Amino acid sequence: MNALPDRRLNAYRADLAEEALRGAVDAVRYTAGTPARINAPVIGLRPRPDLTAGIDTELLYGETVRVLDRADGWAWVKADFDGYVGYLPEAALLGADKVATHVITVPRTFAYTGADLRTPAAFSLSLGSRISVIGESETRGTRYLTLESGQSVVANHCVPVGQLIADDYVSVALRFLETPYLWGGRSGFGIDCSGLVQLSMMMTGRVVQRDSDMQASGLGTPIDRSDLRRGDLVFWKGHVAIMEDPETIVHANGHTMSVAREGLQAAIERIGWLYEQPNGYRRP
Template sequence: MNALPDRRLNAFRPDLAEEALKGTVAAGRYVTGVPARIAVPVAALRPRPDEAAGIDTQVLFGEGVRVLDRAAGWAWVKSDFDGYVGYLPETALDAAAAPATHVVGVPRTFAYTGPDLRTPAAFVLSIGSRLTIVGESETRGTRYFTLEGGQSVIAGHCLPAGGTAGGDYVTIAGRFLETPYLWGGRSGFGLDCSALVQLSMMMAGRSAPRDSDMQAAGLGAPVAREELRRGDLVFWKGHVAIMEDETTIIHANGHTMSVAREPLAAAVERTAYLYQQPTGYRRPV
């Protein structure tokens, strides 16, 4: 019997599956899904419609999803960005609208109730959030962009859609130092080890799978430990770290509960009793 597709990236249940899986998995019916976008700063994607379920990943403000089903206040969705599948509250969604014009290019920023830093903040936005700008203004020399909902964001904190925060994803990863570790987190407010890789690469105009096992299986090409250099990745079972230089790593980790920098050799020695030796090394291309 053929193994079932990876449920993280393929939407299927006994009663319902995405149209692309027709002929691959059995389901009561198949759907293409309805486009929608995320209307809250960060939405947790869970493996089942239950607030007590662990977080698999997160989707950010303005990111697109396909809604495959709605029931009891929950939506079953598939992310347009990385194909991740899961459940989130229907209240996190808005109808799909005009394509985003900009993306937040700093780790965190505020959406103010008006075009003035002295006005109350309506909500907070993470790096990578997609914005549709409908106007702009200036107050005391600071430019603001106006969002569809009427809120204002600092123009200097935004990049044109498709723009990058720089070409070196390791430098971008370094901007997250001391950001709290969060299992399943994928934002400037908290993130896990593989999200640090994915989010940093995204902001450098590159792509990476969401989870560390996916990254270890196919992101770039294998290299030997003695060949490690800046930008290479080190994998343990269930963990990934970024080489900042030939001897130092940056990683979101449960030891410091933050994004931290430490010598690779020290990390290997510290984690050996739990995770043994690294399982591989890869150079993203």
């Protein structure tokens, strides 16, 4: 019997499946879905339409999805960026009629109700969020960009879509130091180990898969521990860390419950009781 496709990356149920799976899985009907974008600062993507279910990953403000189904206040979606499939509250979606013009480049920032830092903050935005800018202004020497929704963001907290913020993704990852650890997290408000890898690489123009097992099998090429250098990855079963230099890692971890630096050898000794020894080293 052929194994069913990975449900994290393939949308299928008995009653409905994505059109790309026609002929590969059985379903009552198939759909190409409809485009939408995220209208929440960050929203959890869950394996089932239930707020008590733990999140698998998160989507950021302005990211786009294909909506496969809507029912009982929930939407079943597939993320355009990495193909992740799951459920989120339907209220977190807007139509896809607006195209993002800019990307947030700082770990966290605010959308203000006016073009002035003294006005109330309407909502927060994470690094990687995508916004649609319709104008700009200056108040007391600070430039602001006006969003389609009427709020304003500080101009130097973002760059135009397509402009990379760094060549070295490790420097992006280091911006997250002391960010709280969050299982399934993928934002400046809370992040997990593979989310740190994915989001940091995204800001340097790379598209990588979401979970550590996906990254361990498909990202870059295997190397030996003796060859480790800045930017390489160390994998344990269920965990990944980024090499800051040949002896130091940076990773989102449940020990400090944050993104932190740690000596590689010390981490191997500490983590061993839970995740055993590293099962791979890769150069992305």
